[in-house]
Amino acid sequence: MGAFAEIMFGGLFQGSLYAMMAVGLALVWTTIGVFNFAHGVFMMLGAYVAWQFVSLGLPIAVALPVAVVVMAGVGWILQASVVRPLIGRPNIVLVVVITTLAAGSLIENGVLTLWGPRSKQLPSLLEGNTVIGGVGVSLHQIAIIIITPLILAALWAFLNHTRLGLALRAVAQNEDASQLVGLNVTALYGLAFAIAASLAGLAGIFMGGYRFMTPVMGSDPLLKALIVVVFGGISSISGPIFAAYLIGFFEAACSYYFGLYWTPALLFAVLILMLMVRPEGIFANQSRGLA
Amino acid sequence: MSVILTVEGLTAGYGRVTVLHDLSMEAGRFGNVGLFGPNGHGKSTLLRTVSGLLKAKSGSITFDGEDITRESPRAIVGRGLIHVPQGNRLFPDLSIADCMSLGAFSPRARPHEAENREKVVKIFPKLAERWRQRVRTLSGGERQMVSIATALMSHPRLLILDEPTLGLAPKIKDELCASVQEISKGGVPLIVVEQDIEFLLELCPQLYLVNHGTVETEIKPGQSIEHSEIMSMYFGH
Amino acid sequence: MTSLPSPVIGAPGRPSWKSEAVGVALAFLLMALLPLVFGDTYTRHILIMVFIYAIVASNWDLSLGYGGVFNFGHLALFSIGVYAYGLLTKAAGVDPWVSLVASGVIATVAAVLVTIPILRLKGIYIILVTFGFAQLVMQVILSQSDVTGGTQGMVRIPGLYLFDHNMIRDGKIGYFYIALALLFLSTVFLRVIVRSRTGASIVALRDNEEYAISRGISLARQRIITLAASAFFTGIAGAFYAAYQRNASIDVFGMSLATIILSMVLLGGTSTIYGAIVASFVLTIFSEAMADFGPWRPIITAVLIIVVMLAYPSGLSGMIRSIWNALAGRLKRPDAALAGKTEERTAA
Numbered sequence: 001m002g003a004f005a006e007i008m009f010g011g012l013f014q015g016s017l018y019a020m021m022a023v024g025l026a027l028v029w030t031t032i033g034v035f036n037f038a039h040g041v042f043m044m045l046g047a048y049v050a051w052q053f054v055s056l057g058l059p060i061a062v063a064l065p066v067a068v069v070v071m072a073g074v075g076w077i078l079q080a081s082v083v084r085p086l087i088g089r090p091n092i093v094l095v096v097v098i099t100t101l102a103a104g105s106l107i108e109n110g111v112l113t114l115w116g117p118r119s120k121q122l123p124s125l126l127e128g129n130t131v132i133g134g135v136g137v138s139l140h141q142i143a144i145i146i147i148t149p150l151i152l153a154a155l156w157a158f159l160n161h162t163r164l165g166l167a168l169r170a171v172a173q174n175e176d177a178s179q180l181v182g183l184n185v186t187a188l189y190g191l192a193f194a195i196a197a198s199l200a201g202l203a204g205i206f207m208g209g210y211r212f213m214t215p216v217m218g219s220d221p222l223l224k225a226l227i228v229v230v231f232g233g234i235s236s237i238s239g240p241i242f243a244a245y246l247i248g249f250f251e252a253a254c255s256y257y258f259g260l261y262w263t264p265a266l267l268f269a270v271l272i273l274m275l276m277v278r279p280e281g282i283f284a285n286q287s288r289g290l291a
Numbered sequence: 292m293s294v295i296l297t298v299e300g301l302t303a304g305y306g307r308v309t310v311l312h313d314l315s316m317e318a319g320r321f322g323n324v325g326l327f328g329p330n331g332h333g334k335s336t337l338l339r340t341v342s343g344l345l346k347a348k349s350g351s352i353t354f355d356g357e358d359i360t361r362e363s364p365r366a367i368v369g370r371g372l373i374h375v376p377q378g379n380r381l382f383p384d385l386s387i388a389d390c391m392s393l394g395a396f397s398p399r400a401r402p403h404e405a406e407n408r409e410k411v412v413k414i415f416p417k418l419a420e421r422w423r424q425r426v427r428t429l430s431g432g433e434r435q436m437v438s439i440a441t442a443l444m445s446h447p448r449l450l451i452l453d454e455p456t457l458g459l460a461p462k463i464k465d466e467l468c469a470s471v472q473e474i475s476k477g478g479v480p481l482i483v484v485e486q487d488i489e490f491l492l493e494l495c496p497q498l499y500l501v502n503h504g505t506v507e508t509e510i511k512p513g514q515s516i517e518h519s520e521i522m523s524m525y526f527g528h
Numbered sequence: 529m530t531s532l533p534s535p536v537i538g539a540p541g542r543p544s545w546k547s548e549a550v551g552v553a554l555a556f557l558l559m560a561l562l563p564l565v566f567g568d569t570y571t572r573h574i575l576i577m578v579f580i581y582a583i584v585a586s587n588w589d590l591s592l593g594y595g596g597v598f599n600f601g602h603l604a605l606f607s608i609g610v611y612a613y614g615l616l617t618k619a620a621g622v623d624p625w626v627s628l629v630a631s632g633v634i635a636t637v638a639a640v641l642v643t644i645p646i647l648r649l650k651g652i653y654i655i656l657v658t659f660g661f662a663q664l665v666m667q668v669i670l671s672q673s674d675v676t677g678g679t680q681g682m683v684r685i686p687g688l689y690l691f692d693h694n695m696i697r698d699g700k701i702g703y704f705y706i707a708l709a710l711l712f713l714s715t716v717f718l719r720v721i722v723r724s725r726t727g728a729s730i731v732a733l734r735d736n737e738e739y740a741i742s743r744g745i746s747l748a749r750q751r752i753i754t755l756a757a758s759a760f761f762t763g764i765a766g767a768f769y770a771a772y773q774r775n776a777s778i779d780v781f782g783m784s785l786a787t788i789i790l791s792m793v794l795l796g797g798t799s800t801i802y803g804a805i806v807a808s809f810v811l812t813i814f815s816e817a818m819a820d821f822g823p824w825r826p827i828i829t830a831v832l833i834i835v836v837m838l839a840y841p842s843g844l845s846g847m848i849r850s851i852w853n854a855l856a857g858r859l860k861r862p863d864a865a866l867a868g869k870t871e872e873r874t875a876a
Contacts, residue, residue: 029652035652035655081834082834082838085838086838086841091798091841093598093651093652093655094592094598094794095794095837095841097790098787098791098794098833098837099833099834099837099838101783101786101787102787102791102829102830102831102834103830105783105784105787105826105827105829105830106826106827106830106831106834109823109827109830110827112823113823113827163392163396166392166393167396169382169384169385169389170385170389170393173382173383173384173385174380174381174382174383177380177381177382178393179343179344179364179365179368180342180344180368180373180374180376181393181394181396181397181441181445182364182365182368182369182397182400183365183393183396184365219783223659226656227656229656230653230656230657230660261671264663264667265664265668268661268663268664268667269664271657271660272645272657272660272661272664275649275653275657276644
């Protein structure tokens with residue numbers, strides 16, 4: 001019972017964070033066809049921005065939405081400055097890797113200069129602990145486990161049941177045809193980045209509530225998000241969501257049975273094996289599109 | 292009828308390659324306009340430049356008396372100049388219903404959404420039966436219908452069709468030709484690129500032969516023209 | 529260094545074997561004289577680092593630029609060289625020079641192994657898998673902390689030796705010339721490959737995969753050759769780095785080193801080999817020149833990278849070319865005379 005509860009809880013919790021990160025990466029990839037290596041930095045910046053508002057005296061319940069909105073703006077600006085000018089270039093995938101990496105390094109060092117290297121912590125969403133199935137857990141983590149699926153469901157509903165979401169899905173499938181029905185393609189690119197940055201920022205705020213924040217706190221989650229999208233395929237957003245939870249459970253089970261030490265190595269070994277068998281991901285279909 | 296589109300001295304191309312050389316034409320004076328000529332000589336490039344997908348290097352494009360040469364595709368769609376590109380690639384993972392909503396995306400088209408949808412259902416009753424089906428699951432002819440229907444949802448004042456019957460089986464092609472005739476009778480002027488000369492002659496009183504990236508011959512209404520003459524223009528010289 | 533004169537018959541715009549060889553020899557001779565100018569060990573240390581970066585970056589250009597394979601595990605090959613040398617010399621007691629070459633071989637084998645899963649993949653998926661490969665290597669090294677030192681790294685790794693020459697109190701002159709010699713060998717190796725038939729087929733695969741395959745070029749074979757060739761000197765550079773620093777740390781897997789080296793490849797302009805080498809000089813010296821800026825240094829570097837990439841998609845070489853063209857435009861079109869000369873030669 002203890003093992004089951006521990007794996008379930010650990011899997012759901014890690015899976016939630018991975019899903020929030022991976023969905024943003026996948027959203028940007030499907031709409032624009034580039035990979036954003038500053039995505040981990042978005043996560044970190046979200047936490048720091050929220051921390052700044054909290055230290056100015058705002059309660060976390062206010063600081064959180066404000067920081068998420070600020071992150072949307074940051075995402076938009078990053079897209080407009082280092083991605084949009086490159087659209088149409090033949091080697092865009094590669095060049096965007098380097099420009100987003102450089103932009104990430106810029107933000108990371110900016111944060112270091114502005115807020116200093118000392119570790120910081122955000123208040124929890126909910127204070128207190130409880131025991132479920134013989135495992136002690138914090139209410140903060142339970143809140144994350146519950147909130148994340150709601151946010152992902154909201155994103156899904158936005159993409160599938162609003163006209164703007166429809167426009168985003170359309171751009172992901174055919175840029176020329178989108179222009180010919182009068183869609184503002186550059187604005188939609190900005191929107192995709194803004195949503196991705198908000199989700200990453202939110203994940204950062206969640207993480208900052210139970211772990212110390214550092215300027216490099218986003219690099220490991222970015223890596224995990226990359227693995228998630230390889231597993232889930234980058235051609236949809238539902239694939240990465242399932243993959244995120246799957247990997248969360250895999251990690252939880254691995255660290256329970258083999259120890260924390262071997263978990264990452266096992267994960268990468270499985271990843272490489274899977275790519276040899278199914279390069280387009282477990283849940284992916286053939287086309288590029290949001291669903 | 293009055294002139295709705297004027298193209299003057301248009302030069303355009305991709306990167307360093309110039310495809311159109313000093314091309315001039317107009318549309319609307321005599322109703323529908325047909326473009327024909329060998330493949331790879333600039334018909335599609337002309338249409339892409341008119342709809343703003345491609346930037347003109349020089350020359351001007353005037354729609355309804357206003358210069359649209361430097362405008363974005365979105366602004367041009369907003370004016371009611373709607374382009375149905377060649378090939379029916381469209382949005383493979385959207386349903387027909389989604390495509391129709393997208394067609395009505397521009398603020399100009401939105402108030403007319405319900406009325407245009409009725410029109411589409413009347414012209415393409417086949418689509419109404421598969422309203423929720425994804426585009427990728429449709430046949431080639433049906434996909435072409437979705438493309439044209441999406442354009443109709445944009446409330447066009449001028450509709451550009453680039454080879455609407457390309458690669459279709461004869462039966463479905465006849466069906467589509469009839470639909471295009473019906474759209475034309477509904478009062479929307481057309482610019483049509485087509486390899487099927489019979490269809491083009493029937494539909495368009497005014498024709499342009501586009502060759503080597505420019506208008507080689509203009510055929511005005513009243514100028515009686517035989518099928519064989521057109522064929523010799525195509526292959527002759 | 530790249531401005532080699534007179535194009536040759538049959539290969540328009542490409543310098544002949546002979547003129548390229550003369551150019552390379554002159555450039556390296558010039559570099560060999562640098563210690564005479566810079567007597568201080570600090571400048572020599574910077575130059576040694578430049579040479580190491582240049583080897584890693586120019587070898588990356590082979591897989592990334594020529595091969596079009598987005599190998600983001602290139603730094604892992606370097607790191608494998610670092611740790612292979614450390615383990616061989618320290619744990620197994622193998623001779624440093626033998627270890628140096630063996631590290632290159634081990635990196636090559638690793639490159640072949642990583643090529644297998646990416647044989648069927650394209651574009652972004654190659655980035656993801658090779659990235660994953662790098663992380664896998666790092667995790668394995670971290671988890672074997674008994675021999676690798678884990679996060680602590682390895683210290684007191686044996687250095688290289690040159691006969692009875694004292695490598696420690698020579699003002700770094702020994703390491704300087706070894707690094708330069710390695711860069712020379714690596715550069716010659718790379719240029720020979722890219723100018724060979726193999727190089728042509730690698731480029732053919734990059735530019736038109738279907739056509740190249742239909743003409744009988746094996747994608748699998750060429751991809752393995754490209755990656756393996758790019759790994760050998762990268763591994764040796766890693767081993768040299770370990771020998772020179774006398775330690776190995778997990779930092780070599782970090783994103784910051786990968787970003788800097790990748791910037792060198794892209795800023796230098798891909799598919800030139802020389803571009804990456806020149807960019808290693810420019811970027812390292814630029815970075816050193818800003819040492820006074822402290823925390824602003826990485827920020828300024830990042831801004832510079834972004835600005836150059838946005839303004840000049842083909843990197844510094846594109847920047848130099850456009851500046852050159854702007855200058856040449858004012859000087860009564862001297863390129864017309866050059867074109868005339870080429871025609872003359874072709875006619876003859």
